[in-house]
Amino acid sequence: DAGVTQSPTHLIKTRGQQVTLRCSPKSGHDTVSWYQQALGQGPQFIFQYYEEEERQRGNFPDRFSGHQFPNYSSELNVNALLLGDSALYLCASSLERRGSYNEQFFGPGTRLTVL
Amino acid sequence: AQSVTQPDIHITVSEGASLELRCNYSYGATPYLFWYVQSPGQGLQLLLKYFSGDTLVQGIKGFEAEFKRSQSSFNLRKPSVHWSDAAEYFCAVLRGSGNTGKLIFGQGTTLQVKP
Numbered sequence: 001d002a003g004v005t006q007s008p009t010h011l012i013k014t015r016g017q018q019v020t021l022r023c024s025p026k027s028g029h030d031t032v033s034w035y036q037q038a039l040g041q042g043p044q045f046i047f048q049y050y051e052e053e054e055r056q057r058g059n060f061p062d063r064f065s066g067h068q069f070p071n072y073s074s075e076l077n078v079n080a081l082l083l084g085d086s087a088l089y090l091c092a093s094s095l096e097r098r099g100s101y102n103e104q105f106f107g108p109g110t111r112l113t114v115l
Numbered sequence: 116a117q118s119v120t121q122p123d124i125h126i127t128v129s130e131g132a133s134l135e136l137r138c139n140y141s142y143g144a145t146p147y148l149f150w151y152v153q154s155p156g157q158g159l160q161l162l163l164k165y166f167s168g169d170t171l172v173q174g175i176k177g178f179e180a181e182f183k184r185s186q187s188s189f190n191l192r193k194p195s196v197h198w199s200d201a202a203e204y205f206c207a208v209l210r211g212s213g214n215t216g217k218l219i220f221g222q223g224t225t226l227q228v229k230p
Contacts, residue, residue: 004158033217035218040222040223041222041223042119042205042207042220042221042222042223043159043205043218043220044220045217045218045219048217056211056217058217090158090159092159101147101166101209101216103161103164104218106151106158106159106160107158108156108157108158109158
């Protein structure tokens with residue numbers, strides 16, 4: 001049973017560029033959440049996708065956008081990159097079950113460096 | 116606003132010694148609380164969680180945690196630490212309802228294990 005996978009593993013970009021990160025959820029999962037983890041910090045929630053729509057969003061600017069595909073995989077897009085966007089980006093998937101907590105399973109992350 | 120505080124940024128213990136990692140939360144109602152571990156190059160792995168009921172919860176890898184409402188704490192413990200426990204540990208609280216909730220993480224505690 002494949003867990004959550006993310007690509008690429010590492011990425012180097014320059015300021016002002018745009019980046020796309022990808023996530024495949026754990027088999028059977030239909031909900032994807034994205035987190036940003038800056039160096040020395042805990043992960044911060046960016047947004048969550050369910051049924052191909054953004055269901056909830058954290059305190060991140062509009063430069064951060066996402067998409068969920070019919071196969072439940074997801075992309076995170078960041079435009080106009082800033083040095084402060086350098087971080088580990090984590091994807092977490094879960095199975096939607098109304099009325100109960102849906103455990104989130106995390107991928108290994110994509111390390112983004114902005115120069 | 117909900118928040119999670121991990122007072123100890125870095126802890127060093129000898130192999131075989133006991134361990135306690137501190138976590139304090141601020142939340143009005145009974146929180147859903149979690150402890151995650153992150154090894155280098157790995158995603159977050161859930162160690163244990165507390166939703167309700169018995170305030171002492173058992174997790175994987177020999178870890179346990181105790182929920183103390185009067186102290187707003189959810190400290191992680193292990194009676195005898197192994198070298199493989201060296202990692203980053205994160206305490207988290209769930210904000211929102213079960214199926215749409217987002218995890219709010221503490222800053223993390225880095226555990227170093229001396230031989």
